[in-house]
Amino acid sequence: xxxxxxxxxxxxAEALRAITEHVALHGVMPSRRLLAAKLGCNPNNANxxxxxxxxxxxxxxxxxxxxxxxxxxxxxxxxxxxxxxxxLAAFCLAHGEKLTAVTADAITLHIDQLEGRS
Numbered sequence: 001x002x003x004x005x006x007x008x009x010x011x012x013a014e015a016l017r018a019i020t021e022h023v024a025l026h027g028v029m030p031s032r033r034l035l036a037a038k039l040g041c042n043p044n045n046a047n048x049x050x051x052x053x054x055x056x057x058x059x060x061x062x063x064x065x066x067x068x069x070x071x072x073x074x075x076x077x078x079x080x081x082x083x084x085x086x087x088l089a090a091f092c093l094a095h096g097e098k099l100t101a102v103t104a105d106a107i108t109l110h111i112d113q114l115e116g117r118s
Contacts, residue, residue: 007056015039015049016058020071020099024089027082071099 008016018038022030030038036046053059059071080088092099112118 008053008058012049012052012056012058015046016053017093019059020089020093023099024086024093027084027086027089 015035018035019030022028022034022038032046032050033043035050036043039046039049041049050059050061054061088099088102091097092102109118
């Protein structure tokens with residue numbers, strides 16, 4: 001479920017929901033400045049929230065302090081068209097699921113079906 005990882009504060013969960021909502025609407029990660037505006041805080045506070053979420057494995061960035069690249073820090077980044085990212089994020093938001101978990105399950109199921117293991 002969104003924000004249920006160990007050590008995620010209610011404010012971090014609020015930031016994660018705001019990020020997920022933005023991805024659901026726009027198919028891309030929000031900038032730190034845009035996240036700050038959504039949360040009603042200054043960009044430095046938004047940056048601290050993002051850093052805390054990266055440390056806890058909820059978000060990932062390609063480089064330290066760089067643009068957000070996805071959800072979770074283990075594994076690889078998989079890029080999909082913006083409309084697919086938006087659909088995935090909207091589904092996860094509506095059902096309280098983590099994008100990483102749904103993505104991993106969907107890929108595994110698809111490969112199993114292609115290889116006749118379904």
